[in-house]
Amino acid sequence: MKRLSLVIVGLLSVAAAQAQLQPKKQTPESSELWSPEPRIVTAGKADQSVSGFTAPSDAIVLFDGRNLDNWVLADGKSSPAPWTVSDGIMTVVPKSGNIKTKQNFGDYQLHIEWRTPAVVDGNGQGRGNSGVFMQGIYELQVLDSYNNRTYSNGQAGSIYKQTMPLVNASKGPGEWQTYDVVYTAPHFNKDGMMTIPPYITVLHNGVLVQNHTMIQGTTPYVGQPTIEPHGRGPILLQDHNNTTSFRNIWIREL
Amino acid sequence: MKRLSLVIVGLLSVAAAQAQLQPKKQTPESSELWSPEPRIVTAGKADQSVSGFTAPSDAIVLFDGRNLDNWVLADGKSSPAPWTVSDGIMTVVPKSGNIKTKQNFGDYQLHIEWRTPAVVDGNGQGRGNSGVFMQGIYELQVLDSYNNRTYSNGQAGSIYKQTMPLVNASKGPGEWQTYDVVYTAPHFNKDGMMTIPPYITVLHNGVLVQNHTMIQGTTPYVGQPTIEPHGRGPILLQDHNNTTSFRNIWIREL
């Protein structure tokens, strides 16, 4: 029995040695990663009722065409948003004030559709002017920039007064336009310094206008970008005294 | 006269001093940037014939549904691409070989639509497998990942064997799907080291699956990503022995 045991042990150790050598090869399996498993999202579709994709299953629908229940007046938290809703779209009521979402967000993907008035009135910054503010602070400009020259870092698709769009992909007055936005929030340290700045990528009507653009700071009308620490924040839409409209607004937290 | 001259000079210098003080204010104009002026691009639209946007005016249409004139067999430059074109779509002819564009590209935005076979045959990596290779080298996986578990870094939307998609936004077999890709090419130094890696952002059916993801190196089936210096390169589509189809392929150089 002892001899047999030795034989067995011997055979086993040969096998073990082979097993030790064998793994030296790279195998297809050695670069597979099985965990985590990406969560399933049912994508939206580009149907006739909208100009881009409808909301995916994991999106928070911020505006579905029916009411402004997810929005409040930006300057008075408890006030309902004073803009109009009609025919599935919301429209700025001039001088009623900016509106913002009740919910606050950090990193996200945002889809929003907008339309400047079909009847052109005014020029430059006075034509269909509005804005989508990331976290209530950093403005992605909304403007009728179709045959309407203004400063490059103030036209549609610009990070206002900072970074001009790579191209002008504007559609005309009265046409629906889309923004698909990927945004990651800034991080601040105890000193109030921005250790990680916000980054933004924007497709305007399906055309890349901002590619992982660093946002320098706030986007004021007058003055330089400033650094002001903040946490999560809302999506804010600007009342710039023009009757710009919006529809199909959804957001996915990353 | 001398005294008057002095008065005048005095008044002027007061005015000059004021002029010097005056500019201390920040003005709206001081943060306007008028040059360069973003080039005008006529955006495409999301119409019924396609699943995402049609080609913008500045895009190179790589496949418009009619022929494979812009494509050649990847392994033999002079050969015409051997895949089939029918009903406005191109389809892989299994074992005919990978195909690639005649033109080479650096930084770009790419739109491509793809469809895995409606009749499900096989599983895991064997189901509707193909791939879109950035610059002919870095694979964005194409796979029927609808109810079809495989390794996470090998499913649709993954940078193959590197980075899994953030979510699984797959549509089902036989349904058209879209990739909207923003890609910037790597830079290499004299040593063959990658001083700036490639970065890629991908929307899958309008849902973000890669956000400014750094590509580590090549995307082999077996083994680690490797670093191999290269210049501009083609868009390459993979024949992985499955009859996956493509349509509405366009690219914009950034």
Next chain:
Amino acid sequence: MKRLSLVIVGLLSVAAAQAQLQPKKQTPESSELWSPEPRIVTAGKADQSVSGFTAPSDAIVLFDGRNLDNWVLADGKSSPAPWTVSDGIMTVVPKSGNIKTKQNFGDYQLHIEWRTPAVVDGNGQGRGNSGVFMQGIYELQVLDSYNNRTYSNGQAGSIYKQTMPLVNASKGPGEWQTYDVVYTAPHFNKDGMMTIPPYITVLHNGVLVQNHTMIQGTTPYVGQPTIEPHGRGPILLQDHNNTTSFRNIWIREL
């Protein structure tokens, strides 16, 4: 006199008009940013007792040459760190275990000096092997890589099994070497996905070896980088069975 008065008035009004126009122009002041004011830090210096800079005034000194009070055994939180301290340096006690800081960190700048044994024993990965783990997870390799070929993504200055250093800036066995590290921590979402990966920049002996390198995931000996959500974490030093030494370790939270 009247004429002169008129001249004066004329000059003044020209000056006034200029003063009115002036603010519209861009001024030096319009691009000044006065707030926040960067906090004052008294920098360290490159003196003879160390190989790089001594700790700046806002650094947490993790090891000042006297004791291991800031360190514990990695696998047993309450245990004191079992490595030796002598002549102002700490040295690995082989098989005693990895050690880590008591404090946890997010984004930081880290300075650390290390020395592999003067008497060369072993080769490849067996020579002066240790490691500095960012947040206890992501390894920056420590190795005697002087005339000691091993795999490129495993030599000194590599993100272990991921990204090789741009160059081999190693000093010889028994010589003190420095790492100056800038590290920003990853962010994870609810799904456990990495929405912002860690980034690392490393100077090795004052020479750039990693430039804003994205860290793909964990850095295991066997297998692929994996994604495992975590919060703040310690600096961990590896006991890899070699008597590698360390000194002048300080960290600044960003």
Next chain:
Amino acid sequence: MKRLSLVIVGLLSVAAAQAQLQPKKQTPESSELWSPEPRIVTAGKADQSVSGFTAPSDAIVLFDGRNLDNWVLADGKSSPAPWTVSDGIMTVVPKSGNIKTKQNFGDYQLHIEWRTPAVVDGNGQGRGNSGVFMQGIYELQVLDSYNNRTYSNGQAGSIYKQTMPLVNASKGPGEWQTYDVVYTAPHFNKDGMMTIPPYITVLHNGVLVQNHTMIQGTTPYVGQPTIEPHGRGPILLQDHNNTTSFRNIWIREL
């Protein structure tokens, strides 16, 4: 015996099955990357004659303390640089003009040491003002910022009129200070748009003041950053009418 044979065969087949399975497993070798091999660089050292590291073996020494052979007047290419060299240091000759390197650079690591006058004269921007311009265009500010408040985006360590330093790590007047810079050049497209912006990381006296900061455009005294396409460019040092000095300047192309 039969039973034993069976046992043996059984064990062998188990071993064989294991050997077959084994290669499927991930092995240490499967994540090794042997090529390319990082080029060897002999690092400099932090010795007494300088304040940071001396030039590594692959650096181009731009100023070694002896002459200005590598420099010319910025506004007249053939002119020799008119600053003084004495005791191993170069010093600005006020109103003689900016100087720049004869060689042009793209991506690089730069080390430079500078000293503002020991005798303090003036304040704010008037005290030891100079600048190091990346590619002759983008200014990293040099200033005596020790107890000398000025606008935050104009103090030492700032990207001039853009991004303030994370902290103020300034040494006093008459003391040598260091900048260790990692810089990657911008890329422009045919439209003159910046598709990849410049990024800069700066250690000031060994303390991080800029971390992979995106440079927005030019850094003018008056006005906004502008976008002006360019190729490789020199290191430019500014004559701002103050007798600031420099030494130990070297650069490594990445």
